[in-house]
Amino acid sequence: MKPEEEILRYIAQFTTLSQGEAEDIVKTIKVKAFKKGAFLLKEGQVAKLCYFVLKGCVRQYFLVDGEERTTNFYTEGQPVTPYGGTFRQEPSKYYLSCLEDTIVTVGSPEQEALFFAKFPRLESVSRLAIEEELGKSQDQLSTFILSSPEERYRQLLATRPDLLERVPQYHLASYLGVKPESLSRIRKRITIKAD
Amino acid sequence: MKPEEEILRYIAQFTTLSQGEAEDIVKTIKVKAFKKGAFLLKEGQVAKLCYFVLKGCVRQYFLVDGEERTTNFYTEGQPVTPYGGTFRQEPSKYYLSCLEDTIVTVGSPEQEALFFAKFPRLESVSRLAIEEELGKSQDQLSTFILSSPEERYRQLLATRPDLLERVPQYHLASYLGVKPESLSRIRKRITIKAD
DNA sequence: TGATTTTATTAACCAAAGTCAATGACGCGC
DNA sequence: GCGCGTCATTGACTTTGGTTAATAAAATCA
Structure with a gap:
């Protein structure tokens, strides 16, 4: 599968596309490649663009007392929406950094408008997608906050084994809210129990 | 201020309303009162309605091994959207319970459609509101998950002192992800440090 | 009001994560 | 291959939260 087609798979979750529409969409979207270590967004910048990962891995984090706190990993087939698709005016507190060579689609409010003009049917798809993201975000909050680090690690193991x-x-430790030393001990505990 | 007007304040965050529109909206919305302890939603029910708190306080929680885990408190001026405004088909895992005598507006998909037919301008407001909620939810996720319980308590102290x-x-302890005994100790630690 | 239940605090002890420091393992460039 | 930097593991010790149980304080209601 060409990376560009990843986005068709995503859209297919919400609606059915004709062959023509699919080809048209692939032709219309803008694709951009980033090297490992490159930034899609830095703290203080106003997020003017939004992304969708076709290939690679993007890490989202912010700084507290100079320390990085990872809040998300975006991989193939995920929309990168640090602010829920909203194009806010305020400068972002987040960094978006590529952990691997990464290929994304790029969207701006202007392109979005053109895109919806061309594919009006997809405007409601966009709304659904955002609501879906909100639901996921709230579920994640509820299951994550109230779990121990070990439970969170097991959860991650079950839901996104590719990240490991x-x-x-x-970085995973930071994402789970523990120090690297602790994650190391958690892993040790688990492998011992597994005997 | 009449409770009904709380919703105008909310909408005013996103757009400007004429006097006529404002009066019309207040007349159109459906308002309902719940007694302390009443449920807006119980686990297993399919959420067919959404709410907006005019007066009072609603707690959202779910059960793990028979134990309540609080995930949110909704007070005056907040939309109650356990699933991002989506009317999902699946039964909810959440309870919505009133901690005080509470007055809310009630919305259904049908009423929503009628409402948007009457005030088309507000459909985009609704979208903005959902994106805003998503942004908040993600911010909460990032600041809460990666903080210690003590930091979370200080955060709550700073952002929603009314809840205390x-x-x-x-219930606050459950929301912060700790046992009541620990919250008690955290409070003690903080007051000692404050000397 | 007094009695009863509910909620909050405290203490003692245990388990788990943080901290600091040292050591290993691995990859990369020279 | 060697050296270097990065990342992972381990150990000793501290801090913090969980658990259990007892007690105190506050809210509720007859």
């Missing part, structure tokens, strides 16, 4: 392969452990 | 007055501490 491709993301350094100290 | 009106909500029993053991």
